[in-house]
Amino acid sequence: MTPIALSRLHFPITTLGPGNRIGIWFQGCSIRCPGCISADTWAVRRETTSVEAVIDVMDQWLPNAEGLTVSGGEPFDQPNALTELLQAFRHRSEADILVFSGYPIEKLVPHLERINGLVDALISDPYLVDTPQTKALRGSDNQRLHRLTALGETRFAAYDRAVQSGEKKFDLMMDADGTVWMAGIPARGDFEKLSSHLSNQHHTVLTTQDRSTSRARRGKPHD
Ligand code: SF4
Incomplete structure (x- = not known):
């Protein structure tokens, strides 16, 4: 095995x-x-x-x-x-x-x-x-x-082409515990947009994106 x-x-x-x-x-x-x-x-x-x-x-x-x-x-x-x-x-x-x-x-x-x-x-x-x-x-x-x-x-x-406008980017799925997850290739900023949209509706959003680059750009230390 x-x-x-x-x-x-x-x-x-x-x-x-x-x-x-x-x-x-x-x-x-x-x-x-x-x-x-x-x-x-x-x-x-x-x-x-x-x-x-x-x-x-x-x-x-x-x-x-x-x-x-x-x-x-x-x-x-x-x-x-x-x-x-x-x-x-x-x-x-x-x-x-x-x-x-x-x-x-x-x-x-x-x-x-x-x-x-x-x-x-x-x-x-x-x-x-x-x-x-x-x-x-x-x-x-x-x-x-x-x-x-x-x-x-x-x-x-x-x-072997450019990504087309309107092309489907995500499959959206929900696990048994209610966790929603996405498969696909998001454009940069998509997670932030989704997070902001859902936060405005009082949902808690945790994403799996590595934040080290944005922290570095903001001058904050890494974890
Ligand atoms: S860190 Fe690993 S999982 Fe993430 S994009 Fe690079 S190779 Fe893929």
Whole structure:
């Protein structure tokens, strides 16, 4: 049983690739880009589950899943679990696989060669908070979309473009305890706008965005 540390698992996700997709967010990220919107996924936690258990949950969704999106956290920080998960998915489904990584692809080449053909499309490179944000599926324009297989070419060629005005940015979901969470790639300032709007209506809003850059800009010390 290969252990895997996960933050979330959900279906359907519609904002991180084409069609209705299974979304898997790994827990733990050693890259820690300033301004990351998913800072809650940085910590390496002791609790893990197994790849087999994740596959068991995913099985119910496979007949309707048009793709798998793996994000985080940093999926390649758990290379064995990632490989096993993708192998199991590919064995069960013909749907495409998209992986987000904060590492440059050049650093991932040995791993990608070992799992040849399992990743159809890869978004690589760290999130840079001061870089423009105009490209589809990317949080900052330095990030690169790599179409690594014929299926990746077919499914993701259409994403080599600027983000379109009015394009859906978020999937909004609610956990059993009433926590609302979002999947997608928000524009900068979206969290602040949402937070301000809901606070005006007397709701409490906690976001997962790393605040170190805004604190630094305001001249306040880091925690
Ligand atoms: S953007 Fe991705 S790689 Fe960068 S800190 Fe956040 S989770 Fe890690």
